[in-house]
Amino acid sequence: MSDFGRLVRAEWTKFRTVRGWVLGTVAAALVTVLLGLFVASNSISSCSNGTVDIECPALPLGPDGQPVRDKFFFVHRTLAGDGAITVRVTSMQGVITYPPPDHDKIVPGLVEWSKAGVIAKVGTAEGSRYVALMVTAEHGVRMQHDFVHDTAGRPGAVSAGTPRWLRLTRAGDRVTGEESADGAAWTEVGTATLAGPVELGLFVTSPSDLTVNNGAGGGSVQARLATATATFDNVTATGTPPGDDWRRDDVGAELNPDGTLHHPGGVEQAGGVLTVSGNGDIAPLAGESGPGVQLVLIGLVVGLIVVIVVAAVNGSGELRRGLIGVTLLASPRRGRVVAAKAVVLGAVAFVTGTAAAALVIPLAWAVLTDNGFRQPGLPLPTLVRVAVGTGLLVAGTALLALGLGLLLRRGLAAVGLAVAVVVLPYLMAVIGGLPPAAAEWLLRLTPAAAFAIQQVVPEYAHVLAGYTPASGYYPLPAWAGLAVLAGYAALALGLATARLRRSDV
Amino acid sequence: MEPTIEVTGLRKRYGRTVALDGMSCTVRPGHVTGFVGPNGAGKSTTMRVVLGLAAPDAGTALVGGVPYRTLRRPLTHVGALLDAGALQPSRSARNHLLWLARSQGFAARRVDEVLEQTGLGGAGRRRAGGFSLGMRQRLGIAAALLGDPPVLMLDEPFNGLDPEGIVWMRGLLGTLAAQGRAVLVSSHLMSELQHIAAHVVIIGRGRVLADTTVSELLAAAPSLEEAYFALTRDAVDFRGEAAR
Amino acid sequence: MSRVLYAEWTKLRTEPAALWLVPCFVVVTVLMSLFAVASASCGQGGCGIDPAVLSLAGVQLGQALVVLPAVLTIGGEHSTGLLRTTLTATPRRIVVLAAKAVLTGGLALVAGTAAVLGCVAVGRAVLPGNGIAALSLTDGPMLRATAGSVLYLVLIGLLALGVAAVIRDAAASAGAVLALLYAVPLIAAVINDPELQRTLRRFAPMTAGLAVQATTDLQRQPIGPWAGLAVLAAWSAAALLCGGLAFRLRDP
Incomplete structure (x- = not known):
């Protein structure tokens, strides 16, 4: 065995022969799992049909299995093979309805991502595949497909x-979207593939008007019903069966208890001019999309505190008791001693975090499903990614705490500092009632940035939602968040090594 | 490679305090060398410098001709007892030795051998934090013997030992020296050293006052203690009024 | 008692680590509040911000720095064996613990007052610029929130001291206290069973105690301001009681 291998083995023997550290590590995993299950079993989803509680309806799922919102007004014909649809959009207007009782008023206005255009969609079922070309209120012409x-x-x-x-x-199978200002000079926007018979036609929809308040309480999101109305003319469709009528569908509309449509859209035809109005969105579900990974991994916060105590005391205890003298007699090269300690603690913490996450996510998700939640479970690759990410988060935190313990030589100071920079920023950002802007800065600058591994649904630039830390959206991507944590851990371990090298023990 | 400890011109200061002031001496194999001097004379500092735990401002310290920090499996070259209290209290004695053994690539069997050798065979599974000072000394000796090293450096090995332990330690040191090892023992117990040491290095204020055989000292003074007081009279920092 | 108190004070003021934590605590608390109020903004029509809670947000972070010196007063003496010397000098152990409690509480009172007043000043200076009206200390509810926050910090210090007397190891005690403080509100925040949520918030030391900071929407708080502080006081008293028993009965 190499010199370093022997050293790692010695450090592993050191770790496993202190019962408190082994029990602490097991406790960290256990508390993460148990708190996740506790929280899941106390989260109940209830839906009501006006006055009566009903089982919550299943969420529509997109082609990749992610929950989507698929509600729009659709004027369409069937296209079996090759064909095309051409329209001219001449206006787009909208109204925003403030809900009762405080702001019960209706004002004209368009939400920035309200959409009007042409779409080819596999049937009218929510969540089916589609390709669409549209104008939007504030983002120009867009080509979108499959949410x-x-x-x-x-x-x-x-x-x-x-x-x-x-x-x-x-x-x-190839669908091409083109746009033009005058109907003569066309520019290609994009292409996508869509096979089989499709419904081809016009659509209008508008997401709700959102206000994200940057206030205390983690920020609040207010949503108001918004309806868009667009005027189409010069509508021509080729390839559809001759004599096929334009059919009208309020895709995804909910029913009121009395059987009428809730917030219906509509179409008016005058000669060749169609005026279509609709509300809803064709987009992945984002923002307040129900319980997620953040919920079932909530126990990780307590688990991390336990891991921090174990790792910090592991580092500081060696120096406080003079044990480091014995260690350095056995292996005089000091940088390697720190490295071997880091390898052992990092590996233990990584396994602990990965195992805890891999266990609690499916278990707690099953409990949530029993309690009436309709979110689909994480696909296996995502589960693996989150579990490994959690392992890296726990390992990085342990290394940071170890580095602080070795550097400060006081377990308490190291625990306090590690908790203050890893756990507290996360708590304050997610539940502490900090304004979202402040919360995002905390999750960029502090080691708590690594909690970004919990975000499984990306933030979509083309979907309006309250993308706040409190609802599970992090300002940095997962790898960048982990890199921030790794940077802090490397800094602490580097300073600890430098101090150990320079000092007499 | 001859098992020796060679210290040449060591200087070290902590702030304004001079700990080592040109310390030079050589410890040879085959006998016990006593290392004596008043509190603060620099015994422990010298040992720490030799073992690479403290860096000297000037001078060199070699074990078997090389600096300690260059040794690949140091415990097979040097065994040391410095601070018997340097333990993780909740770890058992056997496990304390086990991780040391792992760091050198020794089998676990070696741990049981040294536990038996130091009379801790029955206490190996107990947590070291509950040990008396005497038992911790035995555990420290066990750690020093783990690699069967040709050089041994023991700082105050008699501390806290019971009468039986003192007799055992005396015998052990004699045996180790007779096996051809270099054995450096620091102690304040002159009468004890008079019995077991053949050579003695007396230091004061960070430098060597005498580096000679015990028999030579005893030729000039009635006892090692008398010789010590005569040599260190001017080199003592702390002395109560009643003492001499 | 006064001699013991004087001895404890001498120990504390000659221990630089504990004293360093005091200015650290004040600075961290005020900075955190500054961070919170500076980043708050409101759309037109108000957004239900409680200016007192926002201004005093630093207390949520700063309390961790009250916990550390509190657990250190006992845990630090345990790890070095100094406690044996202390108890040789003062064999009446409850008196020793009481002196430590008085000292911890007093220190938290002084440092807490400085920090909380700093937070209030920061709120008054910054909030109006963000379109949020700050309250003055002459308003009854704001005075309650301010004085209550100081008392909150004192009670947190005593809670930590009691826990440390039971667990003894400083680092483990700090971990336990911080987990107790922060974990319950976290769990309460994510479960959606409103009944259990309210119950948890009503009985958890941090959420109940911090209810004293509320100045608006009092009926929406899980518990009344003073009642919440009383819940925290009960936690602290229970911790000190257990700590006192453990301190008396166990060998140092």
């Missing part, structure tokens, strides 16, 4: 003076 894909076209809003021509053409 998560978004390509930008010509910017600018639509009006009678600046109309937009939109054309979707299918040849084989």
Whole structure:
């Protein structure tokens, strides 16, 4: 065995022969799992049909299995093979309805991501595949397909003076979107594939008008019903069966208890001019999308405190008791001693975190499903990613605490500092009632940035939602968050090594 | 490679306090060398410098001709007892020796051998934090013997030992020296050293006052203690009024 | 008692680590509040911000720095064996613990007053610029929130001292106290059973104690301001009682 291998083995023997440290590590995993299950079993989903409690309806799922919102007004014909639809959009307007009782008023206005355009969709069921080309209120022409894909076209809003021509053409499986300002010069926006018979037609929809208050309480999100209305003319469809009528569907509309449609859209036709209005969205579900990984991993916070205590005391105890003298007699090269300690503690913490996450996420999710939640479980690759990420988060935290313990030589100071920089920022950002802007800065600058591994649903630029830490959205991507934590841990271990090298023991 | 400890011109100061002031001496194999001097004379500092735990401001310290920090499996070259209290209290004695053995690539069997050798065979599974000072000394000796080293450095090995333990230690040191090892023993117990040491290094204020055989000292003074007081008269920092 | 108190004070003021934590605590608390109020903003029509809670947000972080010196007064003496010397000088152990409690509480009172007043000043200076009206100390509810926050910090210090007397190891005690303080509100925040949520918030030391900071929407708080502080006081008293028993009965 190599010198370093022997050293790692010695440090592992040291770790496993102190009962408190082994029990602490097991306790950290156990508390993470048990708190997750406790929280899951006390989270109940209830839905009501006006006055009567009913089982919550299943969420519509997109082609990749993620929950989606798929509600719009649809004027369509069936297209079996090749074909195209061309329209001209000449106006787009909207109204925003403030809910009773405080702001019961209706004001004109368009939400920035309200959409009007042409769409080819596999049937009218929510969550089915589609390709759409649209104008938006503030983001110009966009081509979107299958909920998560978004390509930008010509910017600018639509009006009678600046109309937009939109054309979707299918040849084989290939759907091409083109736009034009005058109906003569066309520009390609993008392409996508869509096979089989599709419904081809016009659509209008508008997401709710959101206000994210940057206030205490983690910020609050207010949503108001918004309806968009667009005017289409020069509508031509090719490839559809001759004599096929334009059919109308309020895709995804909910029913009121009396059987009427809740917030219906509509269409009016005058000659060749169609005025279509709708509300909803065609987008992945984001923001307040129900309990997620953050909920079932909540016990990790307590588990991390336990791991911090074990790791910090592991580092400081060696120096406080003069045990480091014995260690350095056995292996005089000091940098290697720190490295061997880091390898052992990091590995133990990584296994602990990974195992705890891999156990609690599926278990707690099963409990949540029993309690009426309709979120689909994490796909295996995502579960593996989150479990490994959790392991890295726990390992990075342990290394930071070890480094602080070796550097400060006082277990208490190291525990206090590690908890203050890893756990507290997360708590304050997620539940501490900090304004979202402050919370995001905490999750960028402190080691708590690594909690970003808990975010499994990405933030979509083309979907309006309250993307706040309190609802599970982190300002940094997972790898960057882990890198921030790793940087702090490396700094602490580096300073500890430098101090150990320079000092007499 | 001859098992020796060679210290040449060691200087070290802690702030304004001079700990070592040109310390030079050589410890040879085959006998016990006593290392004596008043409190604060620099005995422990010298040992720590030799073992690479403290860095000297000047001078060199070699074990078997090389600096300690360059040894690949140091416990097979040097065994040392410095601070018997340097333990994780909740770890058992056997496990304390086990991790040391792992760091050198020794089998666990070696741990049981040294536990038996130091009379801790029955106490190996107990937590070291509950040990008396005498038992901790035995555990420290066990750690020093783990690698069967040709050089031994023991700081105050008689501390806290019961009468039986003192007799055992006396015998052990004699045996180790007779096996051809270099054995350096620091102690304040002159009468004890007079019996077991053949050579003695007396230091004061960080430098060597005498580096000679015990028989030579006894030729000039009635006892080792008398010789010590005569040599260290001017080199003592702390002395109560009643003492001499 | 006064001699013991004087001895404890001498120990404390000659221990630089504990004293360093006091200015650290004040600075961290005020900075955290500054961070919170500076980043708050409100859309038109108000957003239900409680200016007192926002201004005093630093207490949530700063309390950790009250916990540390509190557990150190006992844990530190245990790890070095100094406690044996202390108890040789003062064999009446309850008197020793009482002196430590008086000292911890007194220190938290002084440092807490400085920190909380700093938070209030920061709130008054910054909040109006963000379109949120700050309250003055002459308003009854704001005075209650301010004085209550200081008392909150004192009670947290005593709670930590009691826990440390039971667990003895400083680092483990700090971990236990911090987990107790922060874990319950975290769990309460994520479960959606409103009944259990309210119960947890009503009986957890941090959420109950911090209810004293509320100045608006009092009926929406899980517990009344003073009642919440009383819940925390009960926690602290129970911890000190257990700590006192453990301190008396066990060998140092």
